[in-house]
Amino acid sequence: MNEYQPIALEREGATADLVVRSGRVYCSNRREFLDRDIAVVGDRIAALLEDATAVVGPETTVVSAADRVVLPGFVDAHTHADIQLTPERAVPALLATGTTAIVTETSGLGLLFGSRGVETTLDRTADLPLSVFCTLPPQGVVDTFEPATADDSELEALADLLDHDRVVGVGEIDWIHVVGRHSPVERLYDRAREADATIVGHGAGCRGAALRAFATVVDNDHEAISDEGVRQRAEHGLHVVGRCGTIRDDLDPFVEAFPDVDRGSVSLSTDGVWPPDLVDGFGMGEVVRRAIEDDIPAADAIDAATRNPAEHFGLGDRGVIAPGAIADLVLVEDLESMAVETVLADGSIVVDDGAPTVDPTADPYPDFAYDTIAVDLDRERFTAPRSATPEGTVRAMAVEQGLVTTETTVEPAVVEADGEADRFGPDPAADVLTATLLDRDPATEDRGFTGFLTGFGLETGAVAASGTWETTGLVTVAADADDALAAAERVRAMGGGVAVVGNGEVVADLAMPVAATAAEAPLEDVAAGFGALERAVDGLGVTVDRPLLTLQTLTFPGVPVLKLTPSGYADVLDRSLVGLDPDGDDAPADP
Numbered sequence: 001m002n003e004y005q006p007i008a009l010e011r012e013g014a015t016a017d018l019v020v021r022s023g024r025v026y027c028s029n030r031r032e033f034l035d036r037d038i039a040v041v042g043d044r045i046a047a048l049l050e051d052a053t054a055v056v057g058p059e060t061t062v063v064s065a066a067d068r069v070v071l072p073g074f075v076d077a078h079t080h081a082d083i084q085l086t087p088e089r090a091v092p093a094l095l096a097t098g099t100t101a102i103v104t105e106t107s108g109l110g111l112l113f114g115s116r117g118v119e120t121t122l123d124r125t126a127d128l129p130l131s132v133f134c135t136l137p138p139q140g141v142v143d144t145f146e147p148a149t150a151d152d153s154e155l156e157a158l159a160d161l162l163d164h165d166r167v168v169g170v171g172e173i174d175w176i177h178v179v180g181r182h183s184p185v186e187r188l189y190d191r192a193r194e195a196d197a198t199i200v201g202h203g204a205g206c207r208g209a210a211l212r213a214f215a216t217v218v219d220n221d222h223e224a225i226s227d228e229g230v231r232q233r234a235e236h237g238l239h240v241v242g243r244c245g246t247i248r249d250d251l252d253p254f255v256e257a258f259p260d261v262d263r264g265s266v267s268l269s270t271d272g273v274w275p276p277d278l279v280d281g282f283g284m285g286e287v288v289r290r291a292i293e294d295d296i297p298a299a300d301a302i303d304a305a306t307r308n309p310a311e312h313f314g315l316g317d318r319g320v321i322a323p324g325a326i327a328d329l330v331l332v333e334d335l336e337s338m339a340v341e342t343v344l345a346d347g348s349i350v351v352d353d354g355a356p357t358v359d360p361t362a363d364p365y366p367d368f369a370y371d372t373i374a375v376d377l378d379r380e381r382f383t384a385p386r387s388a389t390p391e392g393t394v395r396a397m398a399v400e401q402g403l404v405t406t407e408t409t410v411e412p413a414v415v416e417a418d419g420e421a422d423r424f425g426p427d428p429a430a431d432v433l434t435a436t437l438l439d440r441d442p443a444t445e446d447r448g449f450t451g452f453l454t455g456f457g458l459e460t461g462a463v464a465a466s467g468t469w470e471t472t473g474l475v476t477v478a479a480d481a482d483d484a485l486a487a488a489e490r491v492r493a494m495g496g497g498v499a500v501v502g503n504g505e506v507v508a509d510l511a512m513p514v515a516a517t518a519a520e521a522p523l524e525d526v527a528a529g530f531g532a533l534e535r536a537v538d539g540l541g542v543t544v545d546r547p548l549l550t551l552q553t554l555t556f557p558g559v560p561v562l563k564l565t566p567s568g569y570a571d572v573l574d575r576s577l578v579g580l581d582p583d584g585d586d587a588p589a590d591p
Contacts (some may be wrong), residue, residue: 014055018041019038019040020070021037022064023037024065026072028321037051044327050511055247062572065342069332069335073318076284080104083108089361091361095351095358103313105173108517110136111139113452114150115354116368117137121363125288129345133166142173144575170189171201175205180213185461203534205273222269227256230261242266267286278523284305291553292304302351365514369515372515384425388580397451399456402559404561411427412424430458434451443453445489458542460503460541461503465551466497483503486506487506494509502539508533510533
């Protein structure tokens with residue numbers, strides 16, 4: 001007889017460690033709300049009882065759920081918990097939204113340090129009250145625009161991590177890297193298939209035959225931004241992950257297409273919640289509330305945030321309220337408000353009366369995680385050689401809607417270097433800015449490329465950031481080369497982060513020293529820092545929405561059309577490197 005049977009049988013003397021009493025409990029396997037008490041032993045649900053009085057002893061913790069709804073703990077099916085803010089600092093706020101488990105990319109330490117970074121992330125998150133499941137970063141074994149940085153031993157080290165009980169698969173891969181071409185990442189995918197692990201897709205702009213091909217490689221995709229995109233992904237057998245978070249809100253098309261897809265083959269996610277939104281209480285509870293408000297049946301919305309992602313990623317014994325399941329429970333006031341009152345994680349109370357009962361941890365990271373910006377800086381690096389395009393017209397990126405930057409041409413200013421007017425620089429009066437990317441990885445050659453950007457709106461000054469997506473870079477956008485240098489120097493001095501400079505002075509900055517991608521200060525301070533940065537950028541004339549997001553994603557080939565690499569522009573759809581000369585096809589030889 002197992003340890004739960006005496007509780008289920010209500011044997012004399014059998015007492016639960018904790019009992020949730022008098023709630024309207026969502027019973028996942030029946031997809032119904034029933035009046036039940038929940039008896040917990042250790043970190044597991046022992047039984048659902050009509051009246052748990054018989055198993056309440058003097059040492060039993062009793063949680064009243066009277067007039068409340070009891071749900072399984074929410075599982076965020078796709079997020080980036082290790083950038084902007086260290087996951088340890090974010091845990092209390094995440095728990096307060098009802099989130100008890102996350103599936104996260106390893107976009108910070110993992111991107112920079114590969115398997116060593118993933119191991120550190122796993123170690124740092126092992127004892128958190130929030131259950132953290134990781135995917136492996138594939139970027140090091142991708143060679144579409146730059147040579148793959150992971151050698152055979154590193155690829156094997158990554159693959160060996162698939163045996164870790166909290167590594168659930170390989171992280172998101174942009175479709176351009178694997179559709180219609182051979183890639184070294186396929187070796188990692190072979191190992192993932194052997195381990196029965198999940199492969200995460202990033203199919204922005206992928207459709208038609210390309211989507212059919214992509215569906216032979218990956219298992220899920222969170223990039224559907226239209227209802228037809230949701231339907232097409234489902235048609236080709238992909239698990240569709242709807243998202244609503246800081247990066248994008250694509251819940252409306254998810255809701256529109258929901259009646260046409262298998263309700264068990266969809267999940268919900270945030271795709272990341274940045275500190276200002278986290279301080280405001282945004283999280284999975286709000287995502288579920290909105291889904292229900294938009295007429296997705298309550299049981300389906302709850303399953304998409306609990307049972308479905310747990311089953312898809314193999315998070316055994318999570319996402320349901322049933323005997324033997326992990327006791328991750330959320331008590332909410334009602335389904336209309338989804339106001340979180342109490343949260344249990346692994347059978348322990350971690351949120352009480354809406355407030356977290358756990359504190360963030362603030363231990364320093366290993367020394368290798370700091371001081372990771374290995375770049376030489378001088379003014380010339382933030383200009384471009386005039387010889388790259390003798391006609392004086394250069395290829396440039398144009399900021400469009402969302403994260404998209406299209407290709408255009410501009411005429412930059414001619415600026416002096418070493419007393420000679422032989423360099424191209426910004427001309428803010430004509431909305432022509434420099435956009436520079438320097439490779440900051442200490443393990444690689446110091447490379448860099450300066451291109452041009454229009455549509456950002458910066459009138460003076462510069463902004464620099466080290467949290468560049470899918471590459472280990474230091475990026476600047478500048479209306480003045482001297483200010484670009486000053487902003488880059490400030491980011492380097494902080495060990496990573498964001499800096500805004502105007503007229504040679506630092507106007508605002510925010511340190512993100514962990515792998516140069518994550519702050520380790522208190523959440524509220526980091527959120528305030530984001531606000532100060534946005535105000536500073538606005539004060540320099542920037543007109544685009546969410547300029548910090550635009551800045552960080554200038555390197556992101558997951559969306560078209562033209563992006564930055566340390567060796568030139570990435571022509572995303574053509575999958576080639578190109579340089580400044582709009583009539584040339586080759587990347588520049590002179591950085």
